Amino acid sequence: MTGPNARANSLVNSQDRALRERAAAVIPNGMYGHESVRLLPPEFPQFFARGQGAHLWDADGNCYLDLMCGYGPNLLGYGHPKIDAAAAAQQRLGDAMTGPSPVMVELAEAFVALVAHADWAMFCKNGTDATTMAMMTARAHTTKRKIIVAKGAYHGAAPWCTPVPTGTLPDDRAHSITCLYNDVESLEAAAAAAGDDLAGIFASPFKHDAFVDQQLPNIAYAKRAREICDETGALLIVDDVRAGFRLARDCSWSSVGVKPDLSCWGKSIANGYPISALLGADKARAAAGLIYVTGSFWFAAVPMAAALATLREISASEYLERSEQLGLMLRAGLREAATRHGFALRQTGPVQMPLILFEEDADFRIGYAWSAQMVKRGIYVHPWHNMFLCAAMTERDIAEALQAADASFEALKAQRTQLVPHTGLMAMLAARH
Amino acid sequence: MTGPNARANSLVNSQDRALRERAAAVIPNGMYGHESVRLLPPEFPQFFARGQGAHLWDADGNCYLDLMCGYGPNLLGYGHPKIDAAAAAQQRLGDAMTGPSPVMVELAEAFVALVAHADWAMFCKNGTDATTMAMMTARAHTTKRKIIVAKGAYHGAAPWCTPVPTGTLPDDRAHSITCLYNDVESLEAAAAAAGDDLAGIFASPFKHDAFVDQQLPNIAYAKRAREICDETGALLIVDDVRAGFRLARDCSWSSVGVKPDLSCWGKSIANGYPISALLGADKARAAAGLIYVTGSFWFAAVPMAAALATLREISASEYLERSEQLGLMLRAGLREAATRHGFALRQTGPVQMPLILFEEDADFRIGYAWSAQMVKRGIYVHPWHNMFLCAAMTERDIAEALQAADASFEALKAQRTQLVPHTGLMAMLAARH
Numbered sequence A, B: 001m002t003g004p005n006a007r008a009n010s011l012v013n014s015q016d017r018a019l020r021e022r023a024a025a026v027i028p029n030g031m032y033g034h035e036s037v038r039l040l041p042p043e044f045p046q047f048f049a050r051g052q053g054a055h056l057w058d059a060d061g062n063c064y065l066d067l068m069c070g071y072g073p074n075l076l077g078y079g080h081p082k083i084d085a086a087a088a089a090q091q092r093l094g095d096a097m098t099g100p101s102p103v104m105v106e107l108a109e110a111f112v113a114l115v116a117h118a119d120w121a122m123f124c125k126n127g128t129d130a131t132t133m134a135m136m137t138a139r140a141h142t143t144k145r146k147i148i149v150a151k152g153a154y155h156g157a158a159p160w161c162t163p164v165p166t167g168t169l170p171d172d173r174a175h176s177i178t179c180l181y182n183d184v185e186s187l188e189a190a191a192a193a194a195g196d197d198l199a200g201i202f203a204s205p206f207k208h209d210a211f212v213d214q215q216l217p218n219i220a221y222a223k224r225a226r227e228i229c230d231e232t233g234a235l236l237i238v239d240d241v242r243a244g245f246r247l248a249r250d251c252s253w254s255s256v257g258v259k260p261d262l263s264c265w266g267k268s269i270a271n272g273y274p275i276s277a278l279l280g281a282d283k284a285r286a287a288a289g290l291i292y293v294t295g296s297f298w299f300a301a302v303p304m305a306a307a308l309a310t311l312r313e314i315s316a317s318e319y320l321e322r323s324e325q326l327g328l329m330l331r332a333g334l335r336e337a338a339t340r341h342g343f344a345l346r347q348t349g350p351v352q353m354p355l356i357l358f359e360e361d362a363d364f365r366i367g368y369a370w371s372a373q374m375v376k377r378g379i380y381v382h383p384w385h386n387m388f389l390c391a392a393m394t395e396r397d398i399a400e401a402l403q404a405a406d407a408s409f410e411a412l413k414a415q416r417t418q419l420v421p422h423t424g425l426m427a428m429l430a431a432r433h
Helices: A014-026 A081-093 A103-114 A127-142 A184-194 A219-232 A252-256 A282-288 A301-316 A319-340 A365-376 A395-418 A423-432 B014-026 B081-093 B103-114 B127-142 B184-194 B219-232 B252-256 B282-288 B301-316 B319-340 B365-376 B395-418 B423-432
Strands: A048-052 A055-058 A063-066 A120-124 A146-150 A176-179 A198-203 A235-239 A262-265 A276-280 A345-348 A355-358 B048-052 B055-058 B063-066 B120-124 B146-150 B176-179 B198-203 B235-239 B262-265 B276-280 B345-348 B355-358
Touching (some): A014 B120, A063 A395, A081 A301, A081 B048, A103 A120, A103 A276, A103 B014, A120 A127, A120 A282, A120 B014, A127 A146, A127 A198, A127 A235, A127 A276, A176 A184, A184 A219, A219 A252, A276 A282, A301 A319, A319 A345, A319 A395, B081 B301, B103 B120, B103 B301, B120 B127, B120 B282, B127 B235, B127 B276, B127 B282, B146 B184, B184 B198, B184 B219, B219 B235, B319 B345, B319 B395, B355 B365, B365 B395
Parallel strands (some): A198 A235, A235 A262, B146 B198
Antiparallel strands (some): A048 A055, A055 A063, A345 A355, B048 B055, B055 B063, B120 B276, B262 B276, B345 B355
16 A cells, blocks of 8 residues: 555545535534644645555545654554454453453553563553653652743643643642753752652653654753752652653653653553553552542553553564664655755754754744645655654655655645745744734 | 353452462552452452453452453443454554544544534543543633532542542642532532632532442433533533433433533443543533643544444444343342342442442441352342443343342341451541541
8 A cells, every 4th residue: 555656646625625614613623632733724624535555545545654643542454453453362361341351450560561661551541641650759759849840842632731721720730830941050959949849840851842853862861860869758740641661661851861750651552542641650559549540441451552662673673673664764864855955954952853943934934834845745744743763654744755855855845935825834833922 | 151050150360369369569559440359348340351241250260250240331331242243343444643544533423413412522531531521621612611520420530530639638628618518508509709800610420439338310300410510601511421311212301301511431331342432512612622632542433333323222222221230130139139138238329220229337347248159150240339230131131140149148147247348448447537
């Protein structure tokens, strides 16, 4: 199903347009949340009918190499036979029952065996569930209130952390203190501001905020966060929801040699089946046992069976090395193609979770136009959010993406003087400040 | 797979005990949330290996008629062929992709067509997601802060609503005002306390708090809640997560003729597949479009396909009449059996969502002993949480439950003088006050 023919898109989007009209009648704004295309170029499809491996087909049948991987869940490929077989087998037995299935114990054991800092696991549904449970556990452990979060970091969409405060209250964030990611002085100032009331420090495994260059973690910053927690009794929390198992077969901060007390997981841990997790060290076990958290489907067995199969594949396959290798190929090829056409890219973050911004493109108009060109050529890229590579991608896929990039840069040159910024994006960015 | 033989349980629980020991090593307290059996009699199994129709099999192979229905998700029967076929067909196409599937639009349309007050829908995963979104929408709509909730009502497990405050802060609930369910004066006092700062009134469709008798909604209370919202501009929110589609093929307050502005759904809407929803009237549409809420798996297509198939079955089948009829049979039969053995039951709430408490049993010791007897006889009942009937149950199942009840009351008579309260439950109830 791959190959250039599969992505010789017709550019027809009549089904997508018709669905958007119907959606506008029965869904506020026609769509919401991170999968809404309202802040993307108009060429982006909103609805997808099918996914297989590294590819998606939109409602009009156009095929895309999906460099977003579902915003993270697709780690090993859509419709992965082993994962889907494990899930289907469990579905025949039972899913959401009156108690968990034995597979929950196996899954907790598998996580504890794989993730070095973890002595226990709790499962939930949303990434936000895991980060909220981490915050509650830190407050229960310390009986203190303040949490430190890096400015601009995304830790979920609950009132205490949603990036858009509409509908929330200042009270929801009254005890959040911000610092600058990778800035030791700023972290120390935040800890000083917390005084003797520090419950926890949240850290993204690397800076993967939207709209700005990504940054790998500075070792000094990670170590200082650990020290501050050790000095004050606060808990160190790595929010690995987005990056978990994409950088390591362990917590992502294993790369900088720092073990958190808690880590938050989700997205890819069951290759797309709905499950997230809070993992913790023994130190935090008693506190985790004191908070009351639950959800209607948290004990359902099917996503747990899928997660168990995913962890097995993570341990047994070269998925990680493969996605890194393809990421290197993509990054180098894009740099070369951009240069050839007179564009300067800022490609940041781990190669398997790339963010691609253009130099001298403060209002993103160049990035938007290039992304739209790529999408028209069947390569789904994002103009301001980090992307994801998955293990189902091949060198041929990357070669096709680079071919599309070449043509897209060429087309962009011709458009360059007529570009205008995306009005919806401009309004949203203005509202953030 | 039904019939007395299927539930002639061996009483062997060695697998369950072994799993609990393993779980204790890798899960805080060995289990958490509403499916933990820590607050239930020791005879209750923690782990289930299989579910089919109205029955569950525990890890040791003991079979139970499941009167908890997964705490709500099982509306039509575990492993329902039509629902599972719809989900499996969608799974072959795609689940968590980079955008929603067209099925999301169909599902929103189906909800709006079925639920009278609803003009739009948003989908999420947990019931708590839906109630939190309702709160945020009410605050965005009114730009006011206070929300009224009934004392003891369960609206989820986020910091603003979890019944156990450990790990949360007073700030999380700073703008919640409580009233007494079904008490108009108390509701008016709460509204007066909110002054001109009232954002919304939350209402359970009926009082289904744990540990106390259930109460159907008083029409005067429901109408006054509506009036107060109309007078102040606040939004009226019915939290139908637990009871949705069990009382009506519409919002549960259709039974009292009151339309909310928002309603929260989950549990049974996809017969066990993980999806919840916020439905709203046009009045609240703009505000719902202003809040930022999302989740990794909220746009996944499989649970939406399952929900669509479930809504079709809700419209086309007699599932509701059937569960009511079986509920009436159960209630009358239990009353008779209890009386015959000299026990007085308090059976409250809708017959298809029964709560069974014993008179003169303030510390629940009689209920615990009776529930344990029932479980030993293969009938899974709950001593302090409302139960659920599902459409897969038969008159024969209820007859068997009544036969087991008769034997359980008989056994209870012999035990009566030696009963002691459950220490874990007593500690928990003491901590709540």
